[in-house]
Amino acid sequence: MSFMLLMMEAPGNRQARPLEEGQAAYARMMAFQEKLRSAGVLVTGEALKSDDHAVRIENLGGKRTVSDGPFTESKEIIGGFFLLNCKSRNEALEFAMACPASEWGIVELREIASSCYE
Numbered sequence: 001m002s003f004m005l006l007m008m009e010a011p012g013n014r015q016a017r018p019l020e021e022g023q024a025a026y027a028r029m030m031a032f033q034e035k036l037r038s039a040g041v042l043v044t045g046e047a048l049k050s051d052d053h054a055v056r057i058e059n060l061g062g063k064r065t066v067s068d069g070p071f072t073e074s075k076e077i078i079g080g081f082f083l084l085n086c087k088s089r090n091e092a093l094e095f096a097m098a099c100p101a102s103e104w105g106i107v108e109l110r111e112i113a114s115s116c117y118e
Contacts, residue, residue, distance in 0.1 A: 002043070002112035003084045003092040008076040009105030014050060028100040036082060036095060045082035076106065
């Protein structure tokens with residue numbers, strides 16, 4: 001079963017962290033990624049740049065619009081993800097509970113669907 005762990009935090013949190021604290025958090029996330037790899041469940045994982053570098057494409061009133069970040073109306077940004085292949089939801093949940101990002105943000109566990117209508 002495939003699952004995605006999404007790491008989210010409030011906009012600006014990453015930029016507001018002192019450099020040493022940010023480097024320590026990143027090192028903990030890389031150690032967690034290695035734990036996932038060693039357990040044989042990691043498919044891939046990446047950190048994402050802040051929404052300062054993002055672009056949104058929306059259809060508003062029949063017209064497609066493009067907006068550059070940052071997005072002030074966002075309650076949180078996705079800071080990174082891990083794609084896992086686990087034996088069960090409970091196994092994926094155990095890994096999600098161990099993710100260090102839950103100490104400074106939100107870790108969301110989502111099962112990958114075979115279709116968008118599941």
